[in-house]
Amino acid sequence: MAGVSGCIKYSMFIFNFLFWLCGILILAVAIWVRLSKDGQEILSPGDSGTSPYIAVNILIAVGSIIMILGFLGCCGAVRESRCMLLLFFIGLLLILLLQVAAGILGATFKSESERILNETLHENIKLLSAADENAKAFQKALTEFQNEFKCCGLVNGAADWGNNFQENYKSCECSSLSDSCVMYDGKNVYKQPCISLIKEVVAKHILIVIGIAFGLAVIEILGLVFSMVLYCQIGNK
Known part of the structure; x- marks a missing residue:
């Protein structure tokens, strides 16, 4: 054998x-x-x-x-x-x-998963202008993302922050006067919202x-x- x-x-x-x-x-x-x-x-x-x-x-x-x-x-x-x-x-x-x-x-x-991600990010816009603990945690995470990837807001730019903009604008602040920056509420901030960058990271x-x-x-x-x-x-x- x-x-x-x-x-x-x-x-x-x-x-x-x-x-x-x-x-x-x-x-x-x-x-x-x-x-x-x-x-x-x-x-x-x-x-x-x-x-x-x-x-x-x-x-x-x-x-x-x-x-x-x-x-x-x-x-x-x-x-x-x-x-x-x-x-x-x-x-x-x-x-x-x-x-x-x-x-x-x-x-x-694939298109369905992209739709779910898109809906999730759009749903979370309201958390940027809220003041509860869950919203604060989300805001902290996004400010760190904004610092790293040089963007501001989720979908509509700085306007997504609503009444919380002045409190969180530092991570959006743009030091240059280039086309990538825009004036919002008296502050020079990044023009690009973070949604496209988040999608790139996920991809x-x-x-x-x-x-x-x-x-x-x-x-x-x-x-x-x-x-x-x-x-x-x-x-x-």
Whole structure:
């Protein structure tokens, strides 16, 4: 009977160890994005009832599952356990199919996700002129965003701040007299509202997620091949 190839066995172990590390990385990044204070405040859905964090929550779940599968693959390879390898193969195949389905749905509902983000940002305009604690937290997050990206207001520029403009104008203040600045309520402020910049930041993060997903798909296909070859070799031993 044919024996188990040591090369395949330890390649499978190394592969799954890296796969396990990928799961930790995805989980850590997703949790960081989910718990990021500024991200939560700026993308808070307000009263719209729609959460823009659905994709992040899915990534948290995927990262956790990948960690478990990586553990199963490592143990299955070292202990030459057909049961663990089969569970690993089935779980990995399901994740790959879910990724394909998520990619198709993401492409199909791209305009819908853009609409949700747009509605969320427009809904949050009223928080800039409000005075409650929730509004104050959102205002603090946006002032930090304005400082970093040199913009003012969400959609309509400085006017979005309403009666709170004088209290928060410092982050909008423009030191030059260029076309990118405009006078509002006696202050020289940035002309560009932040909505387009927020959308650009979100789009960049989506591209990163897509890149990670494609990289994972290649790794997952290799994992499927390795696990099935090792599974068959153990069976023929």
